[in-house]
Amino acid sequence: MATMEFGTMLGDIVILLGAASLLGMLCERIGFSAIIGALLAGVLVGPGVLHAVATEPKDMEQIAEIGVALLLFTIGLELSRSRLRTYGLQGVRGGVLQIVFTIACTAGVVLLLGGGMSMALVVGSMIAISSTASVARVLTEQAELDSQHGRVSMSVLIVQDLAIVPLLLMVSFLGQSTSFNDVAVELGGRAFWLACFLAGIFLVGLLVIPRIFGSTARTGNRDLPIVLALVTCLLAAWIAWLLGFSPALGAFVAGLVLADSPYAQQIRADVLPFKAVFLTLFFASIGMLADVPWLLSGVNLWIVLGVAAAIILGKILVAGLVFRFLRIQGRVSIASALCLAQIGEFSFVIGTAATRRELISNEVFQVLTSASLITLLMVPLLVGRSHWCSSHLVRLLVGLRLMKEPGPEGESLAELEDHVILVGAGPAGRSVLERLRVEGREPVIIEMNPRTVRELGREEHRVVLGNAARGGILVHAGVKRARALIVTLPDTKASVGVIEQARNLAPELLIAARARYKVHNHLLVEAGADVVITEEDQVGDVLGEVMIERLRGNAPAE
Known part of the structure; x- marks a missing residue:
């Protein structure tokens, strides 16, 4: 019996992955995301249409949750503690306010439609949660995870x-x-265990895991680091699940702990193939939840479409207003709100628990489940085009006098052409900036330090907050339409990453770079730099000029 069940599930996984691959390739060909293909594959081969898969959607989804854990693990690996601090508390405050106001607004609508308070709170809770897996996947594909709206989202x-x-x-x-006191005790206990989990995983991640990775690297065995990376991710996810938390949260924290280790990039590369397989399976299993016969009966389809549209528009409005209340720039607020305009996978967990306790009917649960699938189908469009949509919406709102004209810090860069992009606003970058302004050229500055970005904004410069080594940041700065790129970073490795990205995106771009030492010149040239200025040469020239002037008895020029 066990062999039959294993064979059935194995066949179902093959069918799901095969269908998701074919439809994903088709969607990519016509300009859509492969996520849409995976969702449609689940709808097609699932119980709602062809019934080609015998495994229950919930059972398949539990296996596919590994993909979500691996996705959050790799995202955590990219966020070093220094970069995490740049996220600030705005996103945290925005998250709390977004949840509270979404629940409140949804509950108000449900009460107006005749629902009870319990039903109103449950429906509000389901709608308040967005899809971490879907949004993170698209932001990663678009190289916008480190953009301003990517950080907020x-x-x-x-x-x-x-x-x-x-x-x-x-x-x-x-x-x-349970009574209120029981819930309060349970909540306090969960908070205690969350603190213990975070402290424990940080201690183990800082003191134990790097040594284990170092030992496996010295063995020369290529397979051991891969196995250890998977064990690290899945162990953290499993412990989080045992404590009653999201497994994806545990995997994310594990990634954060390892982000500053020298093995972070290698671990990320090792788990990427596994992430791709399980994440595709996850989206396909979500598509299997669609009850197509029910959806096509009577007016159900129109009801679901109306509810889905109301959810998308409502979440955009609530999140956008919350972000504007927190003084986040208009375009970033709208782009972030677009990224959150869907019902997430964990909403199904809340809905299932509420249905079991008869807080909502099966019909309401089916409507919300079907509407959530439609909102998830819209994720690649809304998140992938969030920058373009937000720029046009800002322009429309300014025209209607519902929003003030954005200043230089937040103005749209979509129409800039033949401009100069300056990477880095340290002392060297400031000198280049002043020289460009004297020549009448106002560059677009890319800088990672939020404090420096605020200072440049107050000085009315065009500035983009983010890592220029990420393609999405360069595209946002208009690299494909720029005349030149000037890289003033002191770190040669970081400069090489920026130059390679820029050269791939804009083959004809004129690129100039700063080199600390002459020995590094060839690295920058090989990456694609047209002009390399070496500090050693420049310092030697200046020292020579100053000393000659001194020897002649003249005061050196300032």
């Missing part, structure tokens, strides 16, 4: 993942299975 999504526990406790309380 990911901060909010992490807060939403943390909010799953108190929301499930609220459902338990509404189901009258």
Whole structure:
């Protein structure tokens, strides 16, 4: 019997992955994301249409959750503690306010339609949660994870993942299975175990895991580091699940701990193939939840489409207003809100628990489940085009006098052409900036330090916050339409990364770079730099000029 079940599930996995691959390639050919192909594959081969898969969608989804854990693990590996500090508290405050106001607004609508308070709170909780897996996948594909709206969106999504526990406790309380005091004790206990989990994983990640990775690297065995990377990710996810938290949250924290280790990039490369397989399986299993016969009966389809449209528009409006209240720039607020305009995978967990306790009917759950699939199908379009959509919406709102004209810090760069991009605003970058302004050229500056970005904004410069080594940041700065790129970073490795990205995106771009030492010149030239200025040569020239002037008895020029 066990052999038959294993064979059935193995065949179902092959069917799902095969269908997802074929439809994913088709979607990519016509300009859509492969995520849409995976979702449609689940709908097609699932119980709603062809019934080619015998495994229950929920069972398949549990296996596919490994993909979500691996995705969040790789994202955590990219966020060193120094970069994480640049996210600030704005995203955290935005996440809390977004959840609270989304629940409040949704509950108000449900009450107006005649629903009870318990039902209103449950529906609001389901709609408040967005899809971490979908949004993170598209932001990664678009190289916008480190953009301003990418940072805000990911901060909010992490807060939403943390909010799953108190929301499930609220459902338990509404189901009258426990008293308020019991829920309060349970919530306090969960908070205690969360603190213990975070402290424990940080200690192990800082003191133990790097040594283990170092030992495996010295053995010369190529397979051991891969196995160890998977064990690290899945162990953290499993412990988080045992403590009642999201497995993806545990994997994310494990990635954060290892982000500053020298093995971070190698670990990320090792787990990427596994992430691709399991994440595709995850999206396909979500598509299997669609009950197509029910959807096509009567007016159900129109109801679901209306609910999905209301959810998308409502979440954009609520999140956008919350971000504007937090004084986040208009275009970034709208782009971040577009990234959060869907119902997430963890909403199904809340809905299932509420249905079991008869807080919502099966019909309401089916409507929300079907609407969530439609919102997930829109993720690649809304998130992938968030920058373009937000720029046009800002222009429209300014025209209607509902928003002030954005200043230089936030103005759209979409129409700039033949401009200069300056990477880095340190002392060398400031000198280049002043020289360019004297010549009448106002560059677009890319800088990672938020404090420096604010200072440049107050000085009315065009500035983009982010890592220029990421293609999405360069595209946002208009690299494909720029005349030149000037890289003033002191770190040669970082400069090489920026130059390679820029050269791939704009083959004809004129690129100039700074080199600390002459021995590094060839690295920058090989990466694609047209002009390399070496500090050693320049310092020697200046020292020679100064000393000659001194020897002649003349005061050196300032």
